[in-house]
Amino acid sequence: MASKQKVWVLGNGQLGAMLSHAGQPLAIEVLPVDIMTPTDVKLLLADDDIITAEREQWPESALSLQLSSHRNFINGPVFGRLADRYSQKSLLDELKVATAPWELVDDNTDVNALYAKYGERVLMKRRTGGYDGKGQHWLKQAENGQIPADWRNLAIAEQAIDFDEEVSVVGVRTHSGECFFYPLTLNLHQDGILMASISPLPRLAPLQDEANAMLGTIMHGLNYVGVMAMECFRVGEHLLVNELAPRVHNSGHWTQAGTHMDQFQLHLRALCNLPIQQPQVNFPCVMVNLIGIDKDDRWLSLPNAELFWYDKEVRPGRKVGHLNLSVHNTAMLEDSVAKLKSWMPLQYQAPLEWILRSSEF
Known part of the structure; x- marks a missing residue:
């Protein structure tokens, strides 16, 4: 009897649990891994096991390094590239896929230049770590909004989109x-x-x-x-x-x-x-x-x-x-x-x- 295909998941939240459930009727053994807890235990990975992730970012640990360095870590280079809004937006521009006008906020970025370029409301987003509305900061010209000092080089600025x-x-x-x-x-x-x-x-x-x-x-x-x-x-x-x-x-x-x-x-x-x-x-x-x-x-x-x-x-x-x-x-x-x-x-x-x-x- 052939052994089951194993798919390991970086992360063991709800997405990993639902992947595990979906694997059962396909006879795929899905193994979500808690990479947040420090441990000395090594996973028994086979050469033909497959690795995926339920999140774009994860802490560096013995388990995450073991999983992410496996030869069958599918899309390995993609996760970090899309987890950073700077490299994600750069990719969209490179591929000529429409997105809101934006720029990196660095040491030389002037808030008045942002207002002149993008309008009286400008949305700042942390390059990494923001989700569910976190990691965002509105610059509003009417309120004399200023760039927080600890956001420079760690954020992008986007034109506010009046979407339907x-x-x-x-x-x-x-x-x-x-x-x-x-x-x-x-x-x-x-x-x-x-x-x-x-x-x-x-x-x-x-x-x-x-x-x-x-x-x-x-x-x-x-x-x-x-x-x-x-x-x-x-x-x-x-x-x-x-x-x-x-x-x-x-x-x-x-x-x-x-x-x-x-x-x-x-x-x-x-x-x-x-x-x-x-x-x-x-x-x-x-x-x-x-x-x-x-x-x-x-x-x-x-x-x-x-x-x-x-x-x-x-x-x-x-x-x-x-x-x-x-x-x-x-x-x-x-x-x-x-x-x-x-x-x-x-x-x-x-x-x-x-x-x-x-x-x-």
Whole structure:
């Protein structure tokens, strides 16, 4: 009997857990690794094991070094390149993929020159480490905003984009260079954290070819293998790339309920060089992120809900799970959202209203 293919994951958070779950029906043993805890234990890696990551950055430790130096660490050079916003933005410019105008903030950067170039509101982003709205600082000319001294050489400055909507696309590239894409997803962020996603929406279909071409150009340019997510601003009839994630992504969680092959299985198939077809959408889906709230078993009573609970300590602002609501008909969605509104705290009222307002299937 042949031994199982093993895929090791740098990191053991919820993405690693969902990759592990997706590997079971494929007879792939997925092994998420806690790289945050110092240990002298060495992993028993075989030459044909495959290494991936659930995060762009990780601390240097004995375990992370062992994993990242393995010959089958897929996309090894990509993670650091995309984790740094300076090199990520430089890549987009090099590939001629549209993104917000930007520049590096260094010792010589003058704040008034930034206002003159980009307008009265300029967004500064830390080069590394920022996520879920962290690592950002607004410069506002009306408030005489100044560049913090400890941000120079560690941040970029971007033109503020007056966007119409936030969308994302999740795609995959195989070892042979084939690319497949899920439908565009409409996203709502609140305080920089993704609160809800809806996909597919017929009205976004005209933008799909542009999104596929942009993400395809990026994955080809990096010789990338596996799933990648591209978060964008919709400005009129075109897209601007906001950020890239070289991994499975929060805005792709809807694929667990809405498609015949979710993003986690797609990633594993690509890494392990298994056959891939175009993922088929079974029905539209709404994803609701569960942020800093306690588990409520009433969610399980909804006829169209799948709960993914991460079993993490509940803290304010922390992602502790998500709900996927399959949209078989509008009445069912409206009824489920109405129940969620009565069960969930104040910060969920606006996102739930947004779901009803935006779900034009």
